[in-house]
Amino acid sequence: xxxxxxxxxxxxxxxxxxxxxxxxxxxxxxxxxxxxxxxxxxxxxxxxxxxxxxxxxxxxxxxxxxxxxxxxxxxxxxxxxxxxxxxxxxxxxxxxxxxxxxxxxxxxxxxxxxxxxxxxxxxxxxxxxxxxxxxxxxxxxxxxxxxxxxxxxxxxxxxxxxxxxxxxxxxxxxxxxxxxxxxxxxxxxxxxxxxxxxxxxxxxxxxxxxxxxxxxxxxxxxxxxxxxxxxxxxxxxxxxxxxxxxxxxxxxxxxxxxxxxxxxxxxxxxxxxxxxxxxxxxxxxxxxxxxxxxxxxxxxxxxxxxxxxxxxxxxxxxxxxxxxxxxxxxxxxxxxxxxxxxxxxxxxxxxxxxxxxxxxxxxxxxxxxxxxxxxxxxxxxxxxxxxxxxxxxxxxxxxxxxxxxxxxxxxxxxxxxxxxxxxxxxxxxxxxxxxxxxxxxxxxxxxxxxxxxxxxxxxxxxxxxxxxxxxxxxxxxxxxxxxxxxxxxxxxxxxxxxxxxxxxxxxxxxxxxxxxxxxxxxxxxxxxxxxxxxxxxxxxxxxxxxxxxxxxxxxxxxxxxxxxxxxxxxxxxxxxxxxxxxxxxxxxxxxxxxxxxxxxxxxxxxxxxxxxxxxxxxxxxxxxxxxxxxxxxxxxxxxxxxxxxxxxxxxxxxxxxxxxxxxxxxxxxxxxxxxxxxxxxxxxxxxxxxxxxxxxxxxxxxxxxxxxxxxxxxxxxxxxxxxxxxxxxxxxxxxxxxxxxxxxxxxxxxxxxxxxxxxxxxxxxxxxxxxxxxxxxxxxxxxxxxxxxxxxxxxxxxxxxxxxxxxxxxxxxxxxx
Numbered sequence: 101x102x103x104x105x106x107x108x109x110x111x112x113x114x115x116x117x118x119x120x121x122x123x124x125x126x127x128x129x130x131x132x133x134x135x136x137x138x139x140x141x142x143x144x145x146x147x148x149x150x151x152x153x154x155x156x157x158x159x160x161x162x163x164x165x166x167x168x169x170x171x172x173x174x175x176x177x178x179x180x181x182x183x184x185x186x187x188x189x190x191x192x193x194x195x196x197x198x199x200x201x202x203x204x205x206x207x208x209x210x211x212x213x214x215x216x217x218x219x220x221x222x223x224x225x226x227x228x229x230x231x232x233x234x235x236x237x238x239x240x241x242x243x244x245x246x247x248x249x250x251x252x253x254x255x256x257x258x259x260x261x262x263x264x265x266x267x268x269x270x271x272x273x274x275x276x277x278x279x280x281x282x283x284x285x286x287x288x289x290x291x292x293x294x295x296x297x298x299x300x301x302x303x304x305x306x307x308x309x310x311x312x313x314x315x316x317x318x319x320x321x322x323x324x325x326x327x328x329x330x331x332x333x334x335x336x337x338x339x340x341x342x343x344x345x346x347x348x349x350x351x352x353x354x355x356x357x358x359x360x361x362x363x364x365x366x367x368x369x370x371x372x373x374x375x376x377x378x379x380x381x382x383x384x385x386x387x388x389x390x391x392x393x394x395x396x397x398x399x400x401x402x403x404x405x406x407x408x409x410x411x412x413x414x415x416x417x418x419x420x421x422x423x424x425x426x427x428x429x430x431x432x433x434x435x436x437x438x439x440x441x442x443x444x445x446x447x448x449x450x451x452x453x454x455x456x457x458x459x460x461x462x463x464x465x466x467x468x469x470x471x472x473x474x475x476x477x478x479x480x481x482x483x484x485x486x487x488x489x490x491x492x493x494x495x496x497x498x499x500x501x502x503x504x505x506x507x508x509x510x511x512x513x514x515x516x517x518x519x520x521x522x523x524x525x526x527x528x529x530x531x532x533x534x535x536x537x538x539x540x541x542x543x544x545x546x547x548x549x550x551x552x553x554x555x556x557x558x559x560x561x562x563x564x565x566x567x568x569x570x571x572x573x574x575x576x577x578x579x580x581x582x583x584x585x586x587x588x589x590x591x592x593x594x595x596x597x598x599x600x601x602x603x604x605x606x607x608x609x610x611x612x613x614x615x616x617x618x619x620x621x622x623x624x625x626x627x628x629x630x631x632x633x634x635x636x637x638x639x640x641x642x643x644x645x646x647x648x649x650x651x652x653x654x655x656x657x658x659x660x661x662x663x664x665x666x667x668x669x670x671x672x673x674x675x676x677x678x679x680x681x682x683x684x685x686x687x688x689x690x691x692x693x694x695x696x697x698x699x700x701x702x703x704x705x706x707x708x709x710x711x712x713x714x715x716x717x718x719x720x721x722x723x724x725x726x727x728x729x730x731x732x733x734x735x736x737x738x739x740x741x742x743x744x745x746x747x748x749x750x751x752x753x754x755x756x757x758x759x760x761x762x763x764x765x766x767x768x769x770x771x772x773x774x775x776x777x778x779x780x781x782x783x784x785x786x787x788x789x790x791x792x793x794x795x796x797x798x799x800x801x802x803x804x805x806x807x808x809x810x811x812x813x814x815x816x817x818x819x820x821x822x823x824x825x826x827x828x829x830x831x832x833x834x835x836x837x838x839x840x841x842x843x844x845x846x847x848x849x850x851x852x853x854x855x856x857x858x859x860x861x862x863x864x865x866x867x868x869x870x871x872x873x874x875x876x877x878x879x880x881x882x883x884x885x886x887x888x889x890x891x892x893x894x895x896x897x898x899x900x901x902x903x904x905x906x907x908x909x910x911x912x913x914x915x916x917x
Contacts, residue, residue: 125171144172177234179292231283233293244308246383249281250331253304261303270324279379279444307334312616332375339381340373341391345401346408352391353422360461367393367418380447386466387455424457459502462522463601471518474554479516485550486521515583533593538564551582561589711754718771720916730825739770740819745885752889773813779913781808786909818888829906833895
């Protein structure tokens with residue numbers, strides 16, 4: 101216990117001392133603690149250029165450069181920077197764990213080996229495979245364009261991670277020798293990295309290819325073989341083209357002109373290309389194009405292809421490389437009896453030896469770095485460029501220069517001289533610093549050559565050899581003078597980056613982005629939890645669909661005929677194809693045709709045709725349905741007509757009640773007055789005062805009975821009755837009917853009082869003011885069949901408001917004919 105108390109502080113002091121030896125990263129970079137990431141990066145670049153070992157040969161420069169790199173490594177990682185700002189430590193996990201392990205060994209404490217996930221073999225998850233957030237952000241993502249990575253995310257407290265231990269060890273043994281990137285992530289320590297990679301659980305296994313994360317579904321049944329198959333599947337297929345005929349081979353090889361790359365043809369015994377070939381194709385994709393021919397395919401085209409390239413061993417692995425010289429055989433070839441004997445080192449060496457064309461074109465930054473690398477004074481690498489345009493007329497100069505380079509290969513061998521050409525019209529920005537310092541005049545007898553030496557990444561020394569390329573031996577002497585430093589490279593300039601002439605188009609980028617998005621969506625949709633949800637939704641949808649289908653086919657044709665017409669059925673009812681869904685009788689923007697006046701050829705208006713199924717005649721047969729058996733709250737609107745004016749009045753009545761066609765509380769009809777005048781007279785008699793009720797004069801009721809006996813049916817034409825069969829009341833519209841007294845215009849279900857009954861008087865018992873109002877109204881308008889319903893819309897509005905008087909009766913007359 102005493103040793104533990106003494107050892108813990110000593111261990112802490114050792115860690116703090118180790119951190120203090122490294123120094124303050126802010127002081128190393130010469131920045132403040134509030135510096136932004138951009139300022140940190142700028143300070144690092146400036147100091148790295150100043151203290152780079154290539155510029156300073158002393159030992160102090162190398163030590164100082166390492167300190168600058170370590171300081172930037174800490175401050176560029178958000179997690180480590182935050183920990184240093186809070187605790188003053190670099191969080192050197194390996195050093196801390198080594199000290200902790202030594203302390204546990206010293207005190208005899210070996211941990212909880214074998215319990216749950218505590219017993220990991222660190223040889224499998226050793227530090228050379230461990231990936232940090234910074235490595236992922238600044239190294240792995242960039243390298244994944246030419247080298248795929250398989251990443252295993254685990255935790256020290258995961259039972260399944262511990263069971264997966266042997267499989268992952270075998271995966272490393274299978275994939276790492278082939279050149280596949282292998283990395284591990286400890287989920288306990290790299291939570292920010294897990295969030296960046298969108299990993300929510302452990303164990304997890306993902307592949308990083310071309311900067312995208314491709315997850316693999318992890319379950320209890322997966323094995324090392326399934327992981328290797330997954331690693332092969334995630335490599336994009338466009339890195340390897342499949343060929344099965346001689347014509348396809350010829351077309352593939354001849355594409356070196358447009359692609360500026362060599363052609364690598366692999367003839368293998370397997371049906372599909374092996375994973376080592378896919379990895380090689382991805383690694384050398386900037387300089388070579390790969391194609392695969394399966395010799396296992398027993399077809400005539402493959403046999404002819406095999407004979408044309410002189411392949412006799414069908415079970416062997418054959419590799420051919422074609423360059424940029426037309427009508428020539430393969431530049432180099434390799435034949436191995438078994439695929440297992442072909443190591444990745446031998447394959448890479450074979451491709452590296454032949455990966456450049458005889459005369460490559462500077463078409464990308466990667467090509468420039470390969471053809472014209474940065475070099476120091478000893479030895480310096482010179483690059484001889486032939487500037488031309490992309491016009492077809494320049495092709496003869498390029499071909500002649502290519503033959504010259506081919507013929508003089510032995511002369512320049514060991515001289516560190518590379519030859520290339522460049523399209524000036526496609527690389528204007530890069531050529532501009534060189535062109536600005538050209539002093540001489542253009543010569544007709546020769547083409548200019550540009551000789552330059554990249555002493556730094558952004559800095560070059562150069563010289564123009566004006567008119568040097570003539571195709572004669574004089575070109576050799578001019579270039580040799582520069583190589584042997586008889587002619588100095590006097591000019592210096594700052595160069596930019598080369599435009600990537602083979603960069604992906606916008607359409608290709610968008611297509612691949614959509615495809616990657618679909619892959620992610622499908623991965624999450626195809627898991628078991630989502631299957632359960634989709635199954636429930638699909639089952640519900642199927643039940644509803646089957647129910648709707650059964651209800652549709654079980655509906656009787658008679659029920660379909662009884663349906664009321666809707667607004668969008670007007671065109672079908674009227675027979676007018678010009679009447680569409682947007683037609684409405686109350687719309688002021690509705691235009692009528694000249695001379696049409698809203699009528700059809702048969703004299704009926706559009707509204708009458710639309711309302712015809714809803715307007716019924718009130719007679720003895722329909723009496724109960726339209727009056728006596730009405731439901732509570734429902735009313736019947738009855739128009740009084742005669743045979744002569746029936747058509748015109750119904751047309752106008754239909755126009756006014758059309759907006760109420762979908763109102764289920766109203767029904768519509770008409771009454772032929774001449775044959776049912778007795779019914780109308782009896783209805784009015786029920787509104788007269790009965791015996792025992794006070795009246796203004798003793799013989800008032802008798803006088804009104806006499807007047808009703810002499811009523812003329814022609815005076816009732818155009819009257820509209822609104823009948824409420826349940827509550828035994830009606831309202832009446834007629835242009836000459838004036839409501840004299842309206843003490844209670846809000847009706848109730850109670851019996852009318854004596855005051856209300858006194859208000860149901862005719863003009864004979866009206867006051868002088870009411871009589872003047874009645875006679876003024878009658879004299880100002882002459883009533884005829886054309887204008888008898890002009891006031892009906894206003895009356896109908898008041899009816900819906902509830903301000904129209906209701907006449908209560910003891911019972912409905914039953915003398916309809």
